[in-house]
Amino acid sequence: MAKVDFSEYEIKGFYDEMFNDNRAVRPSYDLFKKSLENVSWNKLNHLQHSTDRAQLSLGMTFNVYSDNQGVERILHLDIIPRIVSGNDWDNLAKGLRQRIKALNLFIDDIYNDQKVLKDKIIPKELILSSEGYLKECVGLKPPENVWSHISGTDLIRGADGKFYVLEDNLRCPSGVSYMLENREILKRTFPEMFEQLHVRPVHDYSHYLRDMLESLTKVENPAIVVLTPGIYNSAYFEHAYLAQQMGAELVEGRDLVVQDGFVYMMTTKGLKKVDVIYRRVDDEFIDPLRFNKNSLLGTPGLFDSYLKGNVVLVNAPGAGVADDKAVYAYIPRLIKYYLGEEALLPNIKTYICAEEQDCKYVLENIAELVVKQTDGSGGYGMLIGPHATKAEQDEFVVKIKKNPRNYIAQPMINLSRVPTLCDHGLEGRHVDLRPYVLYGKDIKVIPGALTRVALTKGSLVVNSSQGGGSKDTWVLDN
Amino acid sequence: MLSRIADTMYWMNRYLERAENYARFMDVNFNLSLESAPDAVQQWKPLVVITGDWPLYESLYEKVEKEKVIYFLGFDPKNPNSVYNSICHARENARAIRPELTKEVWEQINTLYYFVKKGLEKKRWKESDPRLFFKIVKEGCQLLYGIFAISISRNDGWHFGKIGQLIERADKTSRVLDVKYHILLSSTQSVGSQFDLSQWAALLKSVSAFDMYRKKYGKLTALNISEFLILDTVFPRSMNFCLIEAEKSLKAITGNETGFSNTAEKQLGKLKAQLEFADINDIFESGLHEYVDGFQKKLNGVSTAVYDSFFANEREQIILQSQNQ
Numbered sequence: 001m002a003k004v005d006f007s008e009y010e011i012k013g014f015y016d017e018m019f020n021d022n023r024a025v026r027p028s029y030d031l032f033k034k035s036l037e038n039v040s041w042n043k044l045n046h047l048q049h050s051t052d053r054a055q056l057s058l059g060m061t062f063n064v065y066s067d068n069q070g071v072e073r074i075l076h077l078d079i080i081p082r083i084v085s086g087n088d089w090d091n092l093a094k095g096l097r098q099r100i101k102a103l104n105l106f107i108d109d110i111y112n113d114q115k116v117l118k119d120k121i122i123p124k125e126l127i128l129s130s131e132g133y134l135k136e137c138v139g140l141k142p143p144e145n146v147w148s149h150i151s152g153t154d155l156i157r158g159a160d161g162k163f164y165v166l167e168d169n170l171r172c173p174s175g176v177s178y179m180l181e182n183r184e185i186l187k188r189t190f191p192e193m194f195e196q197l198h199v200r201p202v203h204d205y206s207h208y209l210r211d212m213l214e215s216l217t218k219v220e221n222p223a224i225v226v227l228t229p230g231i232y233n234s235a236y237f238e239h240a241y242l243a244q245q246m247g248a249e250l251v252e253g254r255d256l257v258v259q260d261g262f263v264y265m266m267t268t269k270g271l272k273k274v275d276v277i278y279r280r281v282d283d284e285f286i287d288p289l290r291f292n293k294n295s296l297l298g299t300p301g302l303f304d305s306y307l308k309g310n311v312v313l314v315n316a317p318g319a320g321v322a323d324d325k326a327v328y329a330y331i332p333r334l335i336k337y338y339l340g341e342e343a344l345l346p347n348i349k350t351y352i353c354a355e356e357q358d359c360k361y362v363l364e365n366i367a368e369l370v371v372k373q374t375d376g377s378g379g380y381g382m383l384i385g386p387h388a389t390k391a392e393q394d395e396f397v398v399k400i401k402k403n404p405r406n407y408i409a410q411p412m413i414n415l416s417r418v419p420t421l422c423d424h425g426l427e428g429r430h431v432d433l434r435p436y437v438l439y440g441k442d443i444k445v446i447p448g449a450l451t452r453v454a455l456t457k458g459s460l461v462v463n464s465s466q467g468g469g470s471k472d473t474w475v476l477d478n
Numbered sequence: 479m480l481s482r483i484a485d486t487m488y489w490m491n492r493y494l495e496r497a498e499n500y501a502r503f504m505d506v507n508f509n510l511s512l513e514s515a516p517d518a519v520q521q522w523k524p525l526v527v528i529t530g531d532w533p534l535y536e537s538l539y540e541k542v543e544k545e546k547v548i549y550f551l552g553f554d555p556k557n558p559n560s561v562y563n564s565i566c567h568a569r570e571n572a573r574a575i576r577p578e579l580t581k582e583v584w585e586q587i588n589t590l591y592y593f594v595k596k597g598l599e600k601k602r603w604k605e606s607d608p609r610l611f612f613k614i615v616k617e618g619c620q621l622l623y624g625i626f627a628i629s630i631s632r633n634d635g636w637h638f639g640k641i642g643q644l645i646e647r648a649d650k651t652s653r654v655l656d657v658k659y660h661i662l663l664s665s666t667q668s669v670g671s672q673f674d675l676s677q678w679a680a681l682l683k684s685v686s687a688f689d690m691y692r693k694k695y696g697k698l699t700a701l702n703i704s705e706f707l708i709l710d711t712v713f714p715r716s717m718n719f720c721l722i723e724a725e726k727s728l729k730a731i732t733g734n735e736t737g738f739s740n741t742a743e744k745q746l747g748k749l750k751a752q753l754e755f756a757d758i759n760d761i762f763e764s765g766l767h768e769y770v771d772g773f774q775k776k777l778n779g780v781s782t783a784v785y786d787s788f789f790a791n792e793r794e795q796i797i798l799q800s801q802n803q
Contacts, residue, residue, distance in 0.1 A: 057585045059573065240576035250577045255480050263650060268484045268634060268731070268788040331663050 001040040006033070006419070012440055015159050015416040016428055017082060028085040028476055035193050036080075041425070047189050047213040050420050054185050060178070062234040076469035077182055078167065078420045079189050080378075082431060082451040086200075092155070092163055092248065093437070093445040095345030098335060100151055100437050103168060103322045105338040107147040111137045119257075121337050122330045126354060126452050129405060130327065131375045132171075134283060134321025136290060137190070140318070143216040146439050150209070152450075155345070155433045157416035164348050164413065166432060168331070170323040171315060172280050175450040175470075176436050177238035180205060180245075182472040183448065198477035202448035204247035211274045213246075216312045222275035224248040225265065229281050229297045239280050239409035241386040247289055253281065258301030262391075263311045276312045277302075283317045325374040325408050326352055330450055353404040362409040363400065366393050369409040370399070383446070384460060388413050415460055420453055430454045431471065432462050449473040479634040483575050485545065485637045485789035488642035490571035494587075495646040497564035497756045498619035500551055501612040503528065503654070503684050504561075508609050510680045522547040528650075531559055547778070549603040552612065553594075561615055565594045580629040583622065590618040637727035644727070645781055649722035649774060654684050655707050656770040659700070678703060685715045702765060705758040717773065721750040724780075731788075742787040745780045749773070 053189035061072040152173030228239035243250035264271035285295040287303040331349040332343040350360035373381030417428035435449040451471040569591040657700040710716035738744040
């Protein structure tokens with residue numbers, strides 16, 4: 001039976017994670033490739049099929065429509081892993097620590113002294129007009145002065161082989177359960193490769209997460225809960241998974257009640273006090289008394305209890321002020337300002353439409369640029385100039401002129417590619433990288449990540465809502 | 479334990495028990511239909527009546543036909559209690575309380591879910607022998623009970639689940655007995671013809687009671703069968719046994735040893751005592767149907783009382799308080 005071979009694999013001038021420009025295999029993939037070449041195509045397809053089934057039986061699904069007969073989908077897991085060398089990873093982790101530290105100092109500053117605004121490092125209007133800015137949080141000092149305890153940073157590798165930060169996710173980054181479960185599945189798919197390759201383990205994540213959450217309160221044996229919007233939320237699997245892995249209670253807003261300033265959950269034996277809430281409900285919905293009054297997902301009085309210091313919310317409300325796409329452009333300057341260091345992880349050149357000069361450039365060069373809505377996510381509200389029609393480009397010109405604050409633009413970066421199992425064998429597909437960082441008393445970067453892959457040929461959009469899948473990410477020991 | 483979770487645990491188990499019972503009813507009835515008179519109405523209508531969904535069936539379908547009934551009870555998305563829907567509900571409930579379950583339980587419930595979903599897609603009721611589908615559902619549920627038993631701690635969640643399962647089981651046994659008995663019995667002593675014997679055996683098999691009954695009584699008689707299914711204290715599907723076990727679980731939750739500490743304990747205790755001190759001759763004298771009917775009503779009362787005592791109390795009190803402020 002025909003074995004896997006890469007003779008027809010095309011690199012096409014992109015940065016390929018597995019091969020260099022001369023089609024020679026990169027050292028990090030060397031053993032993997034050798035091992036894979038002993039597998040038949042049939043077997044490989046069979047392994048992929050088993051992976052799909054494993055995902056279904058693990059319940060790694062999300063609802064596409066919000067009714068109970070709705071369609072459930074899995075996030076396609078491609079079995080060819082994305083392998084990162086130990087050296088690359090260690091540099092990346094260093095850069096992430098630096099960035100997360102600076103961003104937290106920035107958030108703390110914004111809600112307290114606002115030195116960064118007074119020193120005119122970043123325009124005041126930009127911050128105060130940001131949707132993520134919550135005036136209700138002014139003067140607040142969360143435990144350890146950390147606001148974003150759990151973050152996931154989106155990185156890409158460009159044609160020059162360097163990692164760039166694409167986006168910071170400081171509110172409720174999702175996907176970590178996929179990092180963990182993908183690994184469990186791949187260990188069953190390629191057990192012999194794990195033995196040979198010395199992949200750094202990720203399974204400690206839930207222990208670290210629990211320890212970090214416990215460290216944020218002085219209460220002994222604190223009651224920790226994960227607050228979910230409920231089973232119809234697209235990330236529900238993850239909420240349930242993390243609660244179960246940590247041994248925390250999984251609650252919905254309706255299970256909680258605030259009395260005398262404290263938060264309680266309603267149990268079969270009366271009320272039980274809650275100390276730490278890992279909330280996966282957005283700021284806007286956590287408390288109908290303070291924010292969106294139509295929200296059924298939150299708990300009335302929750303925010304006031306938080307302000308009084310009677311309960312810890314993770315991440316802290318208001319942390320989103322720092323992951324606004326317009327703030328992104330300033331982050332290298334913020335790192336310099338707070339830490340006196342140069343940013344170890346570069347940003348992608350970003351044009352801020354709120355700034356006249358930049359806006360002019362964007363409007364003139366829209367056909368070459370990627371335009372993003374500053375408050376958009378999930379790949380929505382985005383224009384990829386070089387792939388768009390003239391009409392689509394014109395539509396964005398009108399939008400930008402109408403509300404420049406809402407847009408930024410970046411040159412189109414060709415994301416690196418990884419061989420991916422497609423209908424006709426292995427083909428290169430574009431990927432990004434989302435590592436996860438925990439920040440309590442210290443900063444922990446878990447040696448693994450969610451690699452998202454654009455499954456559609458030629459596509460650069462890796463979001464699950466737009467035809468994206470995932471890969472397991474193997475960080476090697478050396 | 480969160481009230482919502484306790485409630486969900488209770489219903490998850492009820493739905494599983496329901497699915498397992500239906501699957502068994504179908505299997506047994508199909509078997510029976512292979513040998514006895516091919517009168518579809520006589521053969522299949524009682525099955526729908528047992529489930530309590532006869533009015534719904536009548537509103538959806540004009541005639542009683544074997545294939546229609548199999549579809550209605552096994553697959554019909556329009557029937558809230560079909561095997562398909564029961565498994566979907568059970569799985570939906572399991573999803574909502576995923577952290578309370580073990581990985582093994584969750585994976586098995588999921589496997590079962592995908593199995594019935596595929597069954598609907600592949601139109602299994604049209605197959606010449608749909609028994610395989612029901613057999614796999616039945617065994618899938620039983621496997622789940624087993625995984626439950628060996629992997630879940632005997633905490634409150636376990637006990638709420640047990641109560642749900644046992645109430646459902648008692649209800650189904652009582653319904654099978656009531657409906658079948660009604661059909662079979664024109665006079666109390668007329669058991670004996672070939673046809674009747676296979677019907678009575680089928681009744682016992684519908685609740686997995688044939689072998690254990692045989693061991694205890696040997697000969698099939700209406701009185702003994704009724705006694706076995708209503709009053710037996712050691713057969714796991716008898717109405718009495720279900721209540722004895724449900725009460726144990728309830729007491730494990732409340733920690734209360736004597737008397738009652740809430741309405742759930744009170745109503746369950748009363749109903750259990752009624753069975754405990756009942757005599758089958760008395761039941762026959764006052765009318766089996768009336769007796770069983772009364773039992774079902776009281777059992778519903780127990781279910782409501784469990785809800786009021788554990789799942790609803792805090793929420794409604796607190797909502798009331800906050801409205802008064």
